[in-house]
Amino acid sequence: MNDERHDTPHLKIGLFENPDGLVLFICWHEIKAIVELGDRIFVLGSSGSSRIRSAVLHGIIYLIDHGMEPDEVVRAPRSHVEEGVLHVEADGRASGTMAALKIANPGMRRFDGLNMFFGGLHIAGLDPEGFVGAGDP
Secondary structure, three states: OOOHHHOOOOOOOOOEEOOOOOEEOOOOOEEEEEEEEOOEEEEEEEEOOOOHHHHHHHHHHHHHOOOOOHHHHOOOOOEEEEOOEEEEEOOOOOHHHHHHHHHHOOOOEEEOOOOHHHOOOEEEEEEOOEEEEEEOO
């Protein structure tokens, strides 16, 4: 069944459970954001899960606040809170950061390596050199 929190109760597609029993909800909505940075413009998008807002928000933060390039952005670690549980990609984060997160959030779920749990993030853009873009590997 579809994740009814996203206003699509009429779409019934089934639930996928991973070996740990974690249910991945599927959502048919997409989110797009446009980011203008000087003479560069990017469109970010994601679709397909309840984590799409987190994926796009991380992309915006990595582009604007960290000055990352699109290929770096889609590989950068993400986090997401769902049903009161913090889910975190550990790769690219300092061990001290991960330790502090675990202390503050004992039920935290850690993911080592890139994981599609966090949804797909795709970026297309235009800069003075031409077209640029990247998508989740």
